[in-house]
Amino acid sequence: MKFNKEELDIIRLECTHYENDRAASIEALKIIQKRQGWVSDDAIKLVSQVLHISESDVEGIATFYNQIFRQPVGKYIVRYCDSNVCYINGCEQIQQTLESSLGIKIGNTTQDNKFTLLPTCCMGLCDKSPVLMIDKKIYSCIVPSDIMQILRSY
Known part of the structure; x- marks a missing residue:
């Protein structure tokens, strides 16, 4: 390089x-x-x-810095907040749904290199938790049933 x-x-x-x-x-x-x-x-x-x-x-x-990637990532970075507030409000279900919908575990990238799934400690939107961010677009107050529709839009 x-x-x-x-x-x-x-x-x-x-x-x-x-x-x-x-x-x-x-x-x-x-x-x-x-x-x-x-x-x-x-x-x-x-x-x-x-x-x-x-x-x-x-x-x-x-x-x-968690915004610097030391390995190849997908076209879209999918981050879900796993802070205490998001945890209380169901981020575990969000994580599980993301993993099953994308067919990958945390830190991995889909085979088509479209999505990389990463946890984020806090997005500062505790009043709107649980929160999901894809690239720079934030989705708040999400429930597992929202995830497929969100992913399809990408």
Whole structure:
């Protein structure tokens, strides 16, 4: 993997907005993820070289943030909230229905690479729980019977 000139220019511009290159690494990772859909080991190495920080620092940053994917993901990221409030309001049934509807377990991607299923600690919508998010669209107060119709819309 190599950065093209445009990507390098964007990463270098981002560096000017931060006190140090380590702080800019998250933006560099997001640029790569937008391009290839996830952040590979080669991408970690390239960010390290471009920003002059250690690979282990870049890896630590990449694995800390749950919006940075370290393995290929589906076209749509399906997140369900598993916080305490959503748990009380039935997120276990939502999880089970998602797993059976998609034919995958948490953390996996469907065979057609369409959906990846991930839990999320909190979406900040406790008053509307249980909550499901597909990419940036939020579905609130969902019940298991809503899930097939939601998935079909994708």
